[in-house]
Amino acid sequence: MISEQIKESIELAGRTLTLETGLLAPRATGSVKATYGETVLLATAVISEPRDDIDFFPLSIEYEERLYAGGLIKGSPWVKREGRPRDEAILCGRMIDRAIRPLFPNDFKNDVQIIITVLSVDEDNDPSIIGMVAAAAALHIAGAPWIGPVSGVRVGMVEGSYIINPLTTTEKEYSKMDMVVASTKEKTVMLEVGAEEITEEEAIKGIEFGFNENLRLIEMIETLAEKAGRKVIEYDTPEVDEELMDRIKTFIKENFDFHANESKDKAESSAERDEFLDTLFAQFEGKTTKSVMVGVFDKMRKSEIRRLILEEGKRLDNRAMDQVRDLFVDVSLLPRTHGSALFQRGDTQALTVTTLGSTSLEQLIESMSGEETKRYIHHYNFPPYSTGETGRVGSPKRREIGHGALAEKALEPMIPSEEQFPYTIRVVSEILSSNGSSSMASVCGSTLSLMDAGVPIKAPVAGVAMGLVSDGDKNIVLTDLMGEEDMAGDMDFKVAGTKDGITAVQVDVKNDGLSLALITEIFEKAKAGRLFIMDAMMKVIDAPRTQLSQYAPKVVSLKIDPEKIGEVIGPGGKVIKAIQADTNTVIEIQEDGTVHISGVQQEGLDNAKKRIEGITHVPEVGEIYDGTVKRIVDFGAFVEFLPGKEGLVHISEIDNNYVEKVRDFLNEGDQVKIKIIEIDDRGRVNLSIKALMQDGTTE
Structure with a gap:
């Protein structure tokens, strides 16, 4: 049976955010489909039965990206299913967890699982922040006994002006900060900021800006949950044997001095704690569980640390409140x-x-x-x-x-x-x-x-x-x-x-x-x-060293005509592979013609750069080169004067005197100095040795 669909919409940073419940994932305790631009995701919340004998809140939040959301298929030829989540997805899940977790009561021990699945993503609207809003809405609809709802927005700052949820393709690139503000109606509960040296005042204004926007979103979540018939889950606080708890507390007070550890390092303090806990376990064996006894001990330790700070103005290591450790x-x-x-x-x-x-x-x-x-x-x-x-x-x-x-x-x-x-x-x-x-x-x-x-x-x-x-x-x-x-x-x-x-x-x-x-x-x-x-x-190092380590790779860069990239790479990568092998370097070429050459030896870098420059250089009439004779023919010799570039030295341009046979003067492999005397309309290069003799340039 299809449930009634309930929707709420709001204008957020010039785009419409719509939260919808009732159609998708009906068996989840709470589910919300969120749409922002063409970004769509589904957030589900399931609250199950309480767990016994645990001293923590069992909340798990998963943020799942699907490649189909962007119209993509995994690039691996063997594996097409999404695998381990990328780090960014894990970070999104952690961020949402940090906004939600503190809002639950300490004695709530029901398993709570939130799964956010990205179904469609456009280029402008980041799904992670909408995932936080949708997760909060699903949790509130599910009847979570928390002090939420919570909401989150992303705050940017472009040319001094604060903006909500910057567009990924335009505004985000020029934003001086990337701030996520999560808050309830009363207070801020989570912040995540990356920035380009913003001042404290700029950060505070950004937080206030985001907090005020969250109030509108919280109102929308509350309205949606009310229309969906939200009923707060009732839970029982586990029964506690107060008389036994008092006996455990008395034993701890009489046998363990929390203050005795204040001057000791962490390792020594932990060892004494563990030794005492063994004594505590033996004393009350069979009367309660170890986890209960550890919980009582840790609560007493926590209370004493707080009392020292609040009532005596004293920290465990006797530092001032604003003092940094050694x-x-x-x-x-x-x-x-x-x-x-x-x-x-x-x-x-x-x-x-x-x-x-x-x-x-x-x-x-x-x-x-x-x-x-x-x-x-x-x-x-x-x-x-x-x-x-x-x-x-x-x-x-x-x-x-x-x-x-x-x-x-x-x-x-x-x-x-x-x-x-x-x-x-x-x-x-x-x-x-x-x-x-x-x-x-x-x-x-x-x-x-x-x-x-x-x-x-x-x-x-x-x-x-x-x-x-x-x-x-x-x-x-x-x-x-x-x-x-x-x-x-x-x-x-x-x-x-x-x-x-x-x-x-x-x-x-x-x-x-x-x-x-x-x-x-x-x-x-x-x-x-x-x-x-x-x-x-x-005081130890106040500026970057001017020289890299002798073991670090050296890098030289140059710029070539993008139309020449194919010549440097060669058919099937033949040319660039040969250069790398001969010079023991790694060469990377970017689309704009930027070339980075890295290697350990400077000689290899210089040779690789010289060969690339030779390949990409456009010869001009009048230029002089050292060349290598590659082929002898009856009418002259073909000489390579740049890597991959050859020209013809006609028999009449070999010597000032009459040349009857080319091999009387030149043979394959000979090194000769040549001058470009002509480049015809077909790009063929004519060279001369004789011209340099007349110029007095060659021996």
């Missing part, structure tokens, strides 16, 4: 890499390595809009030993992909253009030890490593993570968030930028969100922390 910075640690750096802040340590390659090594990305390339790549690795644990080692987890993307976003505006620096650049951050803010450590390490490699970045970038502990009336902002403060606190507010402005922001909250006034305060304190860290970095 810093250690070093560069050029690894002799054979192209650039390397170690950045350590407290117990968080990042080893970052830069590798340079030819532009032919750019990453090729297959998306719904076709193929794209990327020449600056940052990868972030978080091995289990960084937290003193064992665990799975293999393909990157979603968190690693997200942290790598944030560090990449922070440095990307500072990377020189391909014309200025014709290299593919890969940066890898190895997190060797982690106690909070490892993503910002990788930002700082990236700057140091890039400068050590000699990459002429426009300006150095540093990053800092800010925390918050709030009781509703009192807000304490923490500079340089450490691990347990992150666990006990209400937000993780990461800001990266240069001394002149912000290049990246990522904000997650665990409470009901942040007011604009509080965001303003956080930005001010983050700037001070960022500049402090920057000063420490600049």
Whole structure:
């Protein structure tokens, strides 16, 4: 039976956004089809039964791209089905998750799964932000017991003016920032920003602009859900044996001193925690589960950390609220890499390595809009030993992909253009030890490593993570968030930028969100922390090295007539392959005639460049060349004077004296100096040796 179709529409940035429910995916708890321009997607929410014996909210969000949405078939000749989601799709899912997760009550343990499937995509309307709106609408229709709905918009800034959901093909290219603002009716709950050195004031105005637009979208979601008959799901809070809980709490208070660990490092503190938990488990074995006991212990630890900060103004490591942990910075640690750096802040340590390659090594990305390339790549690795644990080692987890993307976003505006620096650049951050803010450590390490490699970045970038502990009336902002403060606190507010402005922001909250006034305060304190860290970095290396590593490939570039590209490549790639093989280089030719030649030896680069210049050069009468005799005929000799270009030295142009037989003067393989004396209307080149004798140019 077909359900009644319910629609709501709104004008958003000059285009119509329509949310529709009732037709598609009727067995989902809530489903919404969203249409924006010719971009169409389906968001479904399913809320199932509660799960026992878990101490977390089991929410999963999947953002699924379909190549058919862009009218494409997968390029692989063997596999046509979409496979592992690309990193960008994973990042979209994470972004939506970060906007939704904090709005659920802590004791809600029902499985919730949201799937956003892109069905159609046009060139102008980004589906990811519409996916957030549709997911929120589906969840609200499903009767989620949350403090939503939430909505999100993308905010750009072109020539000082703020715009909502910039058009991908035009406005986005000229926008100074790419900001996603997710908010409820009252507060901002998630931020994601990439920017070209915007000021804190510009960022705040952008957030306010996006927040106000979200209010309209939230009203539309509420109207749609009301028409669809939204009924809030009722759930039971698990029964708790209060007497047993009191006994566990008393045992913990009497046998474990939370304050005793304040002066100890993370490894020692964790070891003592684990040892005590074993004692706790033995004491109450058979009376409740280990997960319940761990939950009680962690809640008490969290409450004590918050109490110390709010009531005593004290942090676990006795730092001031605006104080950065001790810093250690070093560069050029690894002799054979192209650039390397170690950045350590407290117990968080990042080893970052830069590798340079030819532009032919750019990453090729297959998306719904076709193929794209990327020449600056940052990868972030978080091995289990960084937290003193064992665990799975293999393909990157979603968190690693997200942290790598944030560090990449922070440095990307500072990377020189391909014309200025014709290299593919890969940066890898190895997190060797982690106690909070490892993503910002990788930002700082990236700057140091890039400068050590000699990459002429426009300006150095540093990053800092800010925390918050709030009781509703009192807000304490923490500079340089450490691990347990992150666990006990209400937000993780990461800001990266240069001394002149912000290049990246990522904000997650665990409470009901942040007011604009509080965001303003956080930005001010983050700037001070960022500049402090920057000063420490600049004392070690304050500018990119003027010389690349001796082990880095060298690159020379030249420009040729695009009509000559075919001559350089040759039939079936014969010519370019021969040049690369003979000179031990890699040659890449772009459609506009730009040629990049990379190799280790300068001699090989010079030879390859000379041969390409020879192939593409247009000979002119009067030019003089060193040539090689290729063929002898009765009436003269054919001489190659440029790679692939031959001309005829007529028998009468070989010598001042009479020449009876060409072989009396020339043979195949002879090196001769020649002058172009004529190019006929068919492009045939006539050469002369005799003319140079008369000029006194040759021996």
